[in-house]
Amino acid sequence: MAGDVGRVEWRLVPGAVAVWLAGLGGLLVHWVVALAVGGVAVVAGIVHLRHTRPVRAIRAGWPLVACGLLALFPVTSRIREAADDPLRGDAARAAVVELRVEVAERPRKVRSSGFGAMPSGVRSVVIPVTAEGSRVLLFAPVEQWAELLPGQRLVANGVLGTAEPGSLTVAVLRVRGPPTQVTEAPAWQVAAQALRDGLRAASSVLDDESAGLLPALVVGDTEGMVASVEDDFKAAGMAHLLAVSGANLAVVCVAVLFLARLARLGPRSSAVAAMLALVGYVVLAGPEPSVLRAGVMGAIGLVALALGRERSALPALAVAVIVLVTVDPAMAVSFGFVLSVLATAALVLVVPGWVDRLERRRVPRLLAEAIAVPAAAHLATAPVVAGMSGQVSLVAVVANLVVAPVVAPATVLGLGAALVVPVAPWAADWLVRAAGPEVDWLVVVGRWAARMPGAALDWPSGWWGGVALALLAGGLVVGLRWRSARVALGVGVVVAVVVLLPVRALAPGWPPPGWAAVVCDVGQGDAIVLSTEDSGRVVLVDTGPDPAPVRECLDRLGVRQVALVVLSHLHADHVGGLASVLADRSVGAVAVGPGRAPDWAWRQVREQTAAAKVPLVGVTAGQRLAWPGLVMEVLAPQGKEERSETDGTAINNRSVVLRATTRAGRVLLTGDVELAAQAELLTGRADLAADVIKVPHHGSRYTAPDFLSAVGARLALVSVGGGNRYGHPSPQTLAALIRQGTRIARTDRTGDTAVVPAPDGPELVVRGDPRPPSRR
Template sequence: MGGDAGSPDWRLVPGALAVWLAGLAGLLVHWVLAIVVGGVAVVLGVVHLRHTKRMPVIRAGWPLVACGLLALCPVAWRVREAANDPLRVAAAHEAVVELRVEVAERPRKLRASGFGAMPSGVRSVIIPATAEGSRVLLFAPVDQWAGLLPGQQLVAGGTLGAAEPGSLTVAVLRVRGPPAEVTDAPAWQVAAQGLRAGLRQASSVLDEESAGLLPALVVGDTEGMVPSVDDDFKAAGMAHLLAVSGANLAVVCVAVLFLVRLTRVGPRGSAVAALLALVGYVVLAGPEPSVLRAGVMGAIGLLALALGRERSALPALAVAVIVLVAIDPAMAVSFGFVLSVLATAALVLVVPGWVDRLARRRVPRLLAEAVVVPAAAHLATAPVVAGMSGQVSLVAVVANLVAAPVVAPATVFGLGAALVMPVFPWAAEWLVRLAGPEVDWLVVVGRWAARVPGAAVDWPSGWWGGVALALLVGGLVLGLRSRSTRVALGVAVVVAVLVLLPVRVLAPGWPPPGWAAVACDVGQGDAVVLSTEDHERAVLVDTGPDPAPVRECLDRLGVRRVALVILSHLHADHVGGLESVLADRSVGAVAVGPGRAPEWAWRQVRAQTAAAHVPLVSVTAGQRMAWPGLTVEVLAPQGEEERTETDGTAINNRSVVLRATTKAGRVLLTGDVELAAQAALLTGRTDLAAEVVKVPHHGSRYTAPDFLAAVGARIAVVSVGGGNRYGHPSPHTLTALTRRGTHIARTDRDGDTAIVAGPGGPAMVFRGDPRPPRR
């Protein structure tokens, strides 16, 4: 096979698989297995060499021996060193240390969630670094740490914690305080940072959504991304456009090759020019794993071009796998690496044959390639994506097909703007304006695809889910080769449509008619929507831990205007989604109680409301607010502004407690109040009676039976995330509710839960549940 110019050259593939398997087994199981895999590869290579005359089909003996030796060293050696690193022992004992580290990658912002969020707030940073050759991960406050650059050395103090298994990272350092003894960043990193900042500045002439998307598209800089756009791209299967990949490098290299060829430079000179452009682009985008991965692949391909060996891209892919895993064995377990290899393999092995078949059926080759490339890449990567996310996107192929024509020109114009911004800002602005229509189109496509009903279907997550989908995809690809199988599949699709469509049409829609309140399924957090007579306008109490779930819940309800957002308290699982609510709808005001802690969250809420030009107001016990069809009373807490709470329980007990009077009855919203606050409400003789109660603190065990008795609710809603690490809801709390005959709804099991008016009082309706309302 290796000698046929028209077929792929497979000789390096067994060796690449051996190196990859050594890294995979060594990291996920034990480093000894990496030695076993390497030894087996060497033995098989030697045996193959001795029988080459009898087995001439694939002459992979020498490559397999070489790759087996690479699996032994450096792969197995690096994995063993990481497994026995002294910092792992210190991390197991949660030692308090000071480490001299070197920043390896640009800080990445992290949205924390849950009431136990780090003091750094909703947006902390993760910084991959090295400490005397050992890989560590820093969790640090965004304020003092977000501006660091790769190559800077510093002293970081904090508490060590265990790193995620299956990685070369040996410990996590939860940083306390600012960095110390910080050295200067390398000049080329400072220059690259300046170019990235210039691109963000030049992009400001576009609308907010497009201005944040363009730097992400060009250099993977997601600093200014609007959360709703980010969420749409993920739902539409277009998130790969937000990270630098081989596609970006291909666009840059093709543009450079085109310009150089106009000057009549030969193939080798053109390849050298493209290689220099590739190196410069990698520096500009930053030394992230995805960038380096794409850079190595592109460099090997250009080297093959310079040497005149354009016959097959498969050896280049195999060499890229070998080089990357040998240099960094952690690549072997990287989902991004797997996706990149699978997508490239599909383009090399599958796309040419599919395009030829369509061309023989008189489909124009350009159209055939436009259809086949995203389809093949999506089918090849779908099992991995399904195993990661537990979902299979049904719109990704179409969305990427529609988006593909504008990606290249937007990237070229954006890159040009970044390069000329330091010298000719006016030219950079015009280049950004040229990229504007393309970026606007990407925003529209992502939003459209994410809003398609059934855009993604649930699928078992984990390894088994990925394997199951891989078998299904493989069976479909093989089956479609047979005409009888294609007919059978067509009949099956028609039958499925005829059976499932009426079920979807006859099933009750969402939201249910006359809904009064909805507890949104936002994971481990709270978000409750109270309806006015105009169902397009509502009051929102808390926003959950993340932007996407609350936005999707409001979209499902058709709520376009939010008269008031009330934040019961400032823990991250109640305020994390505020930014997306402010960005996506018309908001009248945001209200908070007397509590102003934690301080980071208070600063965050003030900044977000100020940026959205939305008033920030205070509420306290005794206030009453009314809208058509809805009245909200503030029952607690009383007192002046309080900024000194630091304990999580104290902050919970300062939660705003509300009673909403709706057309379905009274709904008591309790935030996260615990025993002390509940006792204060009882001793203060506050009227707590309500037909529906949102159970305090996600159903924690710190809920007094006397408090539940005073409420006397017929329906209790527990807003909680599945499999959370806090053990919510507590069996004791659920038992106390059950003994009173209270009907319980849980968002982790029932999803969005609506309260509607029934003949005998309020009733519950669960999204997608075809059964009648439950009382």
């Protein structure tokens, strides 16, 4: 009997694997691969039928044949149709088109980390649409596009571009102008949006961090989230709480079943009530692929919890994979889909055994489940996460274990608030306040976990990194079955504690003693910190493209107060992190030069400083600013406020140029000034001589050798992102610096770099390495 059970458990798995491989190979390689996989599955199933006894053949052979046919049609046929779509040819020619489309998903706001016309997370949206059955991705401005709902039809004009390979999306449309001929949204979509808006409004009774988190926790609405909280959740391995997952739906359905039991409903009525709740929740969160996937996986989780046996849950999981990939072959290459399948498989295959073992060691079952579920899910998904992010979280299991008791109550209370707010706002207010302590706890744990030293371990990214971690984890799980392996692991841990930790502790600390300036590694952008004699109080010049990198740099430096934030100019790679600085530190004021363009950035800076109640002041050439141990002179630009610049070069040339006199010597901070502004500085009366120069515009080729010679710096700092698409820094600019004997440090290679005083003049110290950078 046991052997028969084993066969029943696994009979659908080969078919699910065949369908998944067909979608994966067809999208990542060629549709012919999907055809081959489907054909092999059909042939294998037929061979099994011919050489196996009838009962076993029915259980294993026919499902494999059926799945092979599904891989041939519709999986292969849909991938081939997308590959041959006429819009691909138009996209390759960058054709200007007018398309009548239907909105497939809610618009998602884009967070841009580059510079130019796009701010960090506020100016554009991405909208998946269908155009006569073809999948197209719209990039559109927020205005008039952000409020669209699934099911609406409209006409969009724009320029087609090629889509990323490996998906069913055939083209990208960069929209010009507003949508036209817009139809009404379906009534149920309007109602769902009203409930989401109501939840966001009701959550405003909480503080800003919790008010933004509650809608994200309940329906995946991250629009109002404070950036620092979102970054903390990612670093802590808790980002899955910010999206609708199978766990959300399981919580809702369990709550409904509990209420049905209290109402003494029969099994069928309870099942119907749970199914209606499941459908309603999917509608509320939005019928997008990720939510639909979560609905299916949530149902699988309920099967596992209800039956308590992996025998029935595993076939159900296989059916979910088959259905999802058949309906939407793009699921096969979705990281979210992979994570959902792995986490659900861990739930139904690993957790029951772990819970039983813990119970045999006298651990209460409720506690055993609380430990086993996050640990198994993290272990199963860690290889994929590591391959995606290049990091392995060392605190994720503990963080998720600590927050597990409050997630379900917060979700249920928040959902209740969303449902009652249209008819009883006072009740919604009460429910939100009841959810407040739970959400506050999530914020506290996320912040604590993200800021733990060594919270994340760097790991090779990409497929090889994921495979390596999977092999390592598998080896540990298998190896720990033997006592000798457990002893070896214990010895390894002792060696790490006794040897590696002291080595890390004896390594040079950060920041180095007496540091005068630090150029932060914020990617393709600028953020330079200047110290004063008041420990923990600094001046910050620019804030980088995104909130997290500049906040992490200031955390590493132990900065508590920012006397002044100077924004050299208003491109996104210099102002994108301002919100996190204002949220996390005591800031005295924010200073900007005469440039007031682009307009969106100027408006954003005003809104952020006003919300933080921080003064916004102007600086211009000739001003002198002083603190104990630090004096800054504004060398450029001259002139009145200017809002008319629209060209990127003109905006760059209006950058604030500062010469800072520090304990280590003179530091010239040049923003993104290009040739015209450099020429004005050379012909003016300003004294440009400095010991250290922050090379203009990330080392672009628009840097005059005469300008670098006039500065005559012995040290050069290039703030630049690795592998950027602009070709920064330019080889010509680097060569000009090398010819005059300047030592160069690039943040894409050395990370955070400090300027420190030395007997022979300032020196550079790279974070974690006491040796100065080479001249290469």
